[in-house]
Amino acid sequence: MKSPGFAAQPGQGEPIAGRDGRVSRAWANYFAQLALAQTGDDLRHLYEALAARVADLADGQTLRIIGRNSVNSAGTSVVEIQLVGDELSPGNTEYYGTGPDGAKGFFPVADAIEVEAADLDKVVGADGVVTLGLADVPDVGGGTLQKTVFDAKGRKTGTSAATTDDLDEGTGNLYYTDVRADARIAAQKGVANGLATLDAGAKLPANQLPALAITDTFVVASQSAMLALAAERGDVAVRTDLQKSFILTAEPAGTLGNWQELLVPTGNPGTVTSVALSVPTGLAVAGSPITSSGTFTVSYAAGYQGYTSVEATKLSGIAAGATVGATWGANLASIPANITSWAGIAPATKADASALAGKYDKTGGPITGAVSLQGNSSRFVFYDDNLDVPVIDVGAGYGTATDRNGYIANRNATGFIEVSAFNFSRRFRLVSDGFLFNGPLYPSDDNLYSAALASARFSVVYAGTGTINTSDAREKTPVRPLTAVELAAAIELGGEIGAYKWLEMVGAKGEAAREHIGLTVQRAIEVMQSHGLDPFAYGFICYDEWDELPEIRGEDGEIVQKHRAADNRYSFRMDELLAFIARGLAHRLDAMEQRLSAAGL
Structure with missing residues (x-):
């Protein structure tokens, strides 16, 4: 068998593959001839042609493949061509292109689809599939009746004002007309559960009224006159001869048994002609008695007045029979009779205090309860047994006669109260602008009490030196x-x-x-x-x-x-x-x- 003739090898400028990625026609024919080679001469001929081509390349010729745009090429003798940013399995929900930042590669199709939020809803599933639908339209409430026109695709193409003439009647809902209304009224006139009618005089016919019981009242002077009445059931006869009233319970009126006496509730009869008001001792009433109409007025009687519970407690301590300005002995049984007027007691010396102590006999027992002692316009004081100074003895018998326990006194006219102890060696004074003392100030227990509180602080502490804090x-x-x-x-x-x-x-x-x-x-x-x-x-x-x-x-x-x-x-x-x-x-x-x-x- 004779081998077919072979065409020359494709030229140097002939591309192996076209733009569609397929092998070019010249190279396809050449490869087909190579496959059909039947003899060694044929193969040798093809081989020599390839060798010559390779020799041409070896002499300095190069074969260069250039990648453009999204295509990359790499290698010299063996060239690899691939897309920039290519993926092995991009999936059917991605597209290849250039992103907003200029990067090339595969991007989700969903990202390339934008919708108007007011018109469409876009939902991207877990598989990347995009679902588009009409967006919900908010209900903006009712308004003027409108007529809307839509095209075959459901798109609104126009609106205009509408009337009831634009609405078709249904089988159950009909338009109101005078004829239809008159026919409906006529069908309801004078029938059960229908409408009442009026006659020519604009009154209801008697056959459309229920039975009525109209009560008449008759005044008669005897039984015979009552039985002769043209009365109906429910009528009343007033008998002036008996001062009683009767009601006809059944007809005829000429039957005495059909009349029932109307009874009056029984009670204590009588008439109130006068109302009087009595009050306890100490009160007076005006306007009593009232015989027709009037008002009672209650007030304190002469020599009486009201007082509060606090005042009552104070008054309970005054002996019975005490009067204003009376002497102490005459009306205050708890005070000896030889004390005259309390305001006249203004002792200024120790001797006067001793005289007062002799007058006030307290051997009957201790004084209990609250006691208030008030002197004259200048002062009232207690005296120490050893010193001719005004004091309050807070511990008689403590120490020696010249070393008394102490006193509390208003010492002079400068307006302070002095607390003194141990023969005046240590004093504490309450003066108008604070406290004054001439001894150490310390608590009764060590490291137990604070000076001031978080809610009641001293504003400033003046000291000659700083505070000393324990650091043992x-x-x-x-x-x-x-x-x-x-x-x-x-x-x-x-x-x-x-x-x-x-x-x-x-x-x-x-x-x-x-x-x-x-x-x-x-x-x-x-x-x-x-x-x-x-x-x-x-x-x-x-x-x-x-x-x-x-x-x-x-x-x-x-x-x-x-x-x-x-x-x-x-x-x-x-x-x-x-x-x-x-x-x-x-x-x-x-x-x-x-x-x-x-x-x-």
């Missing part, structure tokens, strides 16, 4: 070093110190309010917490709160306890806070010195 090692746990976290918090707290003014002083003095140096507790709490520390575990952070106290007044209206609102307050133990900050700053200085030393400075 025997009363403390061993002092531990501060941790790295605590040192960092201490350093940051040092940076928070600044200047401020008290708001209360700004309100009182305005711009003249003075500057103070420090920081707020709230900011210190924030700093401690930012370092993971519990601020309330440290003694320099203080917080107090208190409940509300109501105002309490005495019997005479004086304020015994002031009102206090519930509130709270943050405070510092400033000495401990500054010690904490100082340790942080010392740590910072140590670190700086170490770095300088390491740098040879």
